[in-house]
Amino acid sequence: MRTHLRMSAAAASALLALSTLTACGGDSSAEGSGGTVKIMVGGLDKVIYLPAxxxxxxxxxAEEGVDVQLLTEPAGVQATTSLVSGDVQGVVGFYDHTLDLQVKGKQVESVVQLSHAPGEVEVVSEKAAAGLTSPKDFKGKKLGVTGLGSSTDFLTKYLAVNDGVSTDEFSTVAVGAGQTFISAxxxxxxxxGMTTDPTVAQILDKKLGKVLIDMRTPExxxxxxxxxxxxxxxxxNTDWVNGHRETVQKLANAMVKTLRWMASHSPEEIAAKMPADYAQGGKELYAQSIRSTLPMFTTDGVxxxxxxxxxxxxxKAFNPNLKNAKVDLEKTYTTEFVKKAG
Incomplete structure (x- = not known):
């Protein structure tokens, strides 16, 4: 069993400064300060992670009786670092990190699968649009990603190599999301660059760029x-899951209930439940960004x-660490908990 590291006071303060806290009922089987389950999200205000x-x-x-603290990092790769270091017990981020971590000797598994599409969009600036019409044109370009080693970085590299452009023929630049991406x-x-809603909706509304590749739907x-x-x-972490099955079941129950709620409510109703500051482009634009991204979500967490x-x-198409590695896919996810969710 992996032993979780305790955060120093300074590290805790830094994380709490970024955090959004929910003080729900206690659960003595959870690990962390006061029985709290800490979950790091790769951008709490991103629509792709909205279910958290x-x-x-x-x-x-609260209904499940589990005390959850939601924390935020601007990119999924940073959230993964927090999990590996033991600062948090879970991550809401991209599933692809479980494969990447496995070949690095870390056993991590998806316990609730929120989506069946990336929810990502490759956008191009209005100035560059004429000369950037497909991934074949990535050569020599500077393309924005949330962070180096992030899922946006992974997908950008795949789109390039799949269209005959090697990863050393263009540059990926870590620009985060939201206003930092828009400013870049x-x-x-x-x-x-590759980003998600509500950033995409704001770029289109301000006529700063155009959609090149849209991966917000299964199609x-x-x-x-x-x-x-x-x-x-x-x-x-698989060890943590195995040692805290009751807590994981409660988390799965709660999140599957949310996915079902999302499937039966309008984008406007969903937007109304979210923090007001998530709608930086206005309520209507935020609801539109949710509408555009909703098709990516599963309804059952499977x-x-x-x-x-x-x-x-x-x-494996671009990552040398995985290209010749043997990946045991069955160990990268489990459907046990979501299939038991009431």
């Missing part, structure tokens, strides 16, 4: 990546058939 905050706002964690696009420090995922691409998920195989194929 929505579960809190709907009170479903405006200032010309990137000519395009868009199949066209760009050749199949379903499970992305947003709740993943945790890993889509053939999804892990698609992710493995995509990663």
């Amino acid at each position: 905050m929505l579960t809190q706002k709907l009170g479903y964690f 696009l405006q200032q010309g420090s990137i000519e395009g 868009g995922s199949k066209q760009a990546l050749g199949g379903p691409y499970p992305s947003s998920s709740l993943y945790m 890993m889509p058939a053939d999804g892990p195989e698609t992710v493995e194929r995509v990663l």
